[in-house]
Amino acid sequence: MPIDFADFTDIPALVALLDIAYRGEESKKGWTSEADLLLGNKRTDETIVHEMMNTPGTAFLKYLNDQNNIEGCVFLQKNENKLYLGMLCVSPSAQAKGIGKQLMESAELHAKNLHCISIYMTVISIRHELIAWYERKGYFKTGEKKPFPVDERFGIPTQKLEFDILEKNIQLSVIE
Numbered sequence: 319m320p321i322d323f324a325d326f327t328d329i330p331a332l333v334a335l336l337d338i339a340y341r342g343e344e345s346k347k348g349w350t351s352e353a354d355l356l357l358g359n360k361r362t363d364e365t366i367v368h369e370m371m372n373t374p375g376t377a378f379l380k381y382l383n384d385q386n387n388i389e390g391c392v393f394l395q396k397n398e399n400k401l402y403l404g405m406l407c408v409s410p411s412a413q414a415k416g417i418g419k420q421l422m423e424s425a426e427l428h429a430k431n432l433h434c435i436s437i438y439m440t441v442i443s444i445r446h447e448l449i450a451w452y453e454r455k456g457y458f459k460t461g462e463k464k465p466f467p468v469d470e471r472f473g474i475p476t477q478k479l480e481f482d483i484l485e486k487n488i489q490l491s492v493i494e
Contacts, residue, residue: 321424324378324391329367331388332378336361339407341473348410355442356473362405363471370395379424381408381417390417392425400485401429403439422455429488436488440464440481449482457484 324332338344340352342359352361370376370393381390389412393405403425408417429437441449443463453459459482466479 320382321379321420322382324371324380324388326368326371328378328380328388329364329371332367332380332391333362333364335388335391335409336367336405336407339409344410346410348408348413349447351410352442352473354476355444355479356475358470358473360472377428378405379421379428381421383412390421392421394425394428396432396434399433399435401425401432401434401437403437406439419455426486426488434488436485438483438485441484442466443480443482449484452484455486457486459483460485 337360340361375396377394379392380388383389390408395402462483464481466481
């Protein structure tokens, strides 16, 4: 399977992928772009991704293409008996090929191996098409909302934004 755990040597490629998938003109070629919601071309930076990787209970999964280039990734963090899923992205040029689905399945396997009972995430509430995609994968809106953080280093919102919390209950059994 072309999905594996990322390590510190992957940070530059992860940051480049996250930026191109979420921000700027290139991101608009895909359907997961936030470029119309946030001004700027940065989604994250190497320092933040390094800090995330250094946090206990975290992992980045990466999807490698045939040339060993990272075309997709997802950030995972265990919080008690749940797994937080964030930064799921696929290169705009590689979308609609099932890579996101494979990353989601790998995240679920990781959660089961960590004995988590559910996976949860935050999604910008006006991203209706994206929320519908997650709902088709078994996620549901919890009814909880979370304010959208404003950090000008990573984009200036073009409107008031907030997050919906989505969650998926998973089996507690460990996959062998």
